[in-house]
Amino acid sequence: MKLLIAEDEISLQQSIVTYLERDGNVCECASNYEEAIYKVSLYDYDVIILDVNLVTGSGLEVLKHLKKEKKKTGVIIISANNSLSDKLEGLDLGADDYITKPFHLAELNSRIKAVLRRGKFGGDENILFNEIRVDTGAKSAYVLDKPLTLTRKEYDLLLFFITNKNRILSKEIIAEHLWGDNSDLADNFDFIYVHINNLRKKLTSEGAKYIKTAYGSGYKFTEE
Structure with a gap:
């Protein structure tokens, strides 16, 4: 599985990458808004882990870009903000799931697998x-x-x-x-x-x- 980790908190980004690569995934990273837009425009991913706040821009704008380009990539939003409005906006824009920081990496991994099953495999393993x-x-x-x-x-x-x-x-x-x-x-x-x-x-x-x-x-x- 090929994943993009769009997260500007580098220590968390690398913790996610280390954990998910241990499970056999290929992980690429984006540390700011511009890098995230560049990578989602150029490459296709199975699932994108997308932080709402990317220092130089909003992760929700990345989500809008994906929708505009009609890419069928699974998206899980991660955020330190437990705001219901942010969660609803992200889901309305096409995100598949939303997880609030702090979270357990095992839970994130399970949610990634669930998003992939629903999106590409029709819910079946x-x-x-x-x-x-x-x-x-x-x-x-x-x-x-x-x-x-x-x-x-x-x-x-x-x-x-x-x-x-x-x-x-x-x-x-x-x-x-x-x-x-x-x-x-x-x-x-x-x-x-x-x-x-x-x-x-x-x-x-x-x-x-x-x-x-x-x-x-x-x-x-x-x-x-």
């Missing part, structure tokens, strides 16, 4: 694609109920493919989703080929031949 089943709670995958032995990146890649089925995904989009800002440091995309080829071999060995190469464009997860 199990995602089905023909004979493939992905259990997002256990972070495991099966073909005809036979467990697949996947690395964390292979699991993330399979989940990304299934939730974007029938869509051509460029190598750049795949790298940026799975590695976040670190993908910009890569000299080439050989590491993408390795993970895709390994996942393809494991699926193909079980008869699930869905990863197609779109030559010159990227990859597509499809029955075609």
Whole structure:
């Protein structure tokens, strides 16, 4: 899962990142309003953790920008202000949840998973694609109920493919989703080929031949 932590309190920001990365997520950060706007305009995220007060601007304005751009990103507002009006405005603007500081990181993590389930997975922890089943709670995958032995990146890649089925995904989009800002440091995309080829071999060995190469464009997860 790829997350953006838009929080100007650096110690809290880093605590959130450390906790969520330990759970296998890719986290990017924005420490002020301008950086948050820049990142949400340029990249797509599964869930955004958005502070209402971002020093140089309002998190609610970031939320308005997301709505204007019609991005279907899950958003959880965090704020030290327990004002009902702020909470209602945020929810009216399209936020999925609201949590007041101070909060337990475990609770935030649970809310992130709930937002993701409701938004992308229809409220279910199990995602089905023909004979493939992905259990997002256990972070495991099966073909005809036979467990697949996947690395964390292979699991993330399979989940990304299934939730974007029938869509051509460029190598750049795949790298940026799975590695976040670190993908910009890569000299080439050989590491993408390795993970895709390994996942393809494991699926193909079980008869699930869905990863197609779109030559010159990227990859597509499809029955075609």
